[in-house]
Amino acid sequence: MKKAVSVFLLATLPALYGAAYANQTSTSVDGAIATEANNQVAAAENNIANTAEVALQSLLSDMKQFRADFAQTVVDADQNIVHEAQGVLTMTRPNKLRWETTFPDETLLIADGESVWNVDSFVEQVTVLSQSKAVEDNPIVLLTASDIATWNKFNIRKVDTSSVEGDDVAKQLSSFQVTPKELGGQISALTLTFNQNNELAALNMLDAQQQISTLVFKDIETRFPLAADTFTVAIPDSFIIDDQR
Known part of the structure; x- marks a missing residue:
């Protein structure tokens, strides 16, 4: 006025x-x-x-632990499905993650806080990367990171999902879009959606090739006993190790 x-x-x-x-x-x-x-x-x-x-x-700070089954769908820029997978995602703060697929193939990726271990049982090879470099400027890092320096690398905004989900469903959801301040990374945008219980219910990633990967979670747990070897890798003697750290 x-x-x-x-x-x-x-x-x-x-x-x-x-x-x-x-x-x-x-x-x-x-x-x-x-x-x-x-x-x-x-x-x-x-x-x-x-x-x-x-x-x-x-x-996210309340999400000290997270474990859930996931269904993943990846579509290309023309909305054609190029990949589907199912598995289990386990995370703890700070900086630890276990991604295990059970369909269509059995694969394992572990971030132990210092290194990322990508285990490919089909070719019997393990690729090891520096975790700090592997997730640099990738919004997914915010799922387990709590330091201010990391958060300052991203822009965050609230997303209105009513036009997609409908008003009744949208009222039960909270969605946030995270984008890197520095351009040129592999992930252009990450959208995190929380349900009415403030649990991470879905995430959506847009990559530099305009592919969209959507993960929908079910059987969500945020309090559970954690096995000591959850974020460790046992490598068979026959496997080749490609250490790129």
């Missing part, structure tokens, strides 16, 4: 004070109004972004 009033008063200046005065002042007043409006928009956007980041941090 204040902006509308200011614009109205500016429009009436020629009639009130003469054309010469308006010509002298309109540029500076216009500029001041535009600058103030831009500042207000920027402040509002920052407040919204900060609120979204705090909300997402709170949800």
